[in-house]
Amino acid sequence: MTRWMKFAAAMLCASALPALAQPYPSRPVSIVVPHGAGGANDAIARPFSHAIGARLGQSFIVDNRAGAGGNIGTGYVARGTPDGYTLLLTVGSSYTISPFLYKAVPFDPLKDFEPIGMVATAPYVLVVNPALPVKTVQELVTLARSQPGALHMASAGNGSLDHLLGEMFKSAAGVDMVHVPYRGASAANTDLVSGQVSVTFTSWPSVMSFVNAGKLRLIAVASPARSPLLPNVPTIAETVPGVSAISWYGLFAPAATPKDVSAKLRTETAALLKDKAFQETLKAQGAEAATVDTARFSEIIRTDLQQWARIVKATGAHVD
Template identity: 45%
Template sequence: MTKQFTATTRRFMLAGLAASALCATSVLAQSAYPNRSILMVVPQAAGGTNDIVGRIVSQKLGEVLNTSVAVENRPGAGGNIGTQYAAKSAKDGYTLLMTISSSQAINPALYKNPGFDPVKDFKPVSLIGSVPNVLLAHPDFPANSIKDLIQMAKAKPNYYQYASAGNGTLNHLLGEMLNSMAGIDLQHVPYKGVAPALNDVLGGQLPMVFASLPASLSHIKAGKLKPLAVSSAKRSPALPDVPALAESVPGYRGTLWIGLFAPAGVPNDVLSKLQSGMTQALASKDVRDKLELQGVELAAPTTPEQFSVLLQDDMVMWARIVKSSGASID
């Protein structure tokens, strides 16, 4: 009886030890982040500024974290579809959101129900940089500077037009900001995307358009469009001879920033690894060179807390501009 009891007890003890070892191994595997590939959701179409930046950064981040980081485009509804997907994904650090300020800071004011809360549903990982827009004119347009344009627009109110990628887009709201701050009334002509808007300005059907620097740099270099000003607070290193709009309209600031977010609820240790990984990736010379070649102005080292403040400040600024413009999409 004692021998049988001892043998049974031994079997239970061995089984318990095996289960404990298996559990410990499982916990260790879960904590060894990352132990599988990471998905980086880009809520814009392939070939755009955010997609280009995402693919450059994802490759280096994968090298730093010793895993693969795959970019997946989920465009639609101004970025809302991909952003909603990322917000609802598992809170384990294996689905991230590479997005732009127009989706994260403007859409909450533009849509009655964008399907996500940019502050409550996400945690900032890393601010990557910013991309200025350029106010471009057809070469035959008589204005050669913002001062010329303001003077002409005041002499002929409601006469001059500018194209945009659509109602409520960043390049639409940049024009509305210029109208408000300069006391003029340029007429907005929305298109379905920046490409057709650029094409009509290239063809002379409309005189002006706001477009991102990466999308317009080749046209500027070829002399097909003339830049009147960049929308950033300071001149762009990619176009050092083109003045900032703020030089003529003090306080004007309208850049498109790009940043990486994780869904809220991701463990702090995972967030720390992602933040450290992005710091190393963005410090790499080859990444910086590639981004700067695309016209991206790399951000100074920024903490997640500082990035969060930037997001919330921009949400307040763009909500005011959206309200004054009357833009709404539902």
């Protein structure tokens, strides 16, 4: 009986070995988007999840966990099991600004995650309601100076990149516009289209359809240089130096994720970003496939954290 029990135990262990040796991913992977469906972050995550899943032969499922400026979903992944089956795809503004806006943030951007790769970038833009009699940055500055406090500037919320970029513009241009925070870019854009507010600084993917339909007027891009997506549109900095920002979207895994899993995700993500069909898919969403490697991505994260810490302090923006 003893020999038989030992034999049975050995067979049981042997039968488990193939399961243990299954290559990653052997089951569906969740990509948490810490913002609501239909936003720019979601618009990048869905084609990415479909394409990376096709490359790896497994389902990658978008899981929208919105709230608290992205903190809820980001914190959820930070506390998750580091096995590669729960990942984070987030926009840089949430990842690098939130730690300085909230008194209690449920994640540490440097300690709780390891960057897999920057997936995409998208220009931030200055847009206005078509009824506003301005077509250039200089005309907007002139109008705002002539009517201090008369123009209302919408944002996706206190401390959002929209808000902070607007504050940068107001300070650098010497103008007074009233900030009107909303709960997300969608609500802000709705009121901008209806004329309840006059101006906003926002990501190109979130307003591209409105601009193309003539419901909003595109004035300038906030990128440091002109965007390949909008080559004929001037930058804000050409008129008001020092005002620039760009929106990036990155894929992260929880810290302590197995090295072979992280390496596979990095390799496949990098290969996908070179795929022409995927690049065209992103362009249709108003974004570009990222071209930086993981090391450079890590440097950008650290630089952004330092920059936004200074700007949040200077503007006095806070949420709590």
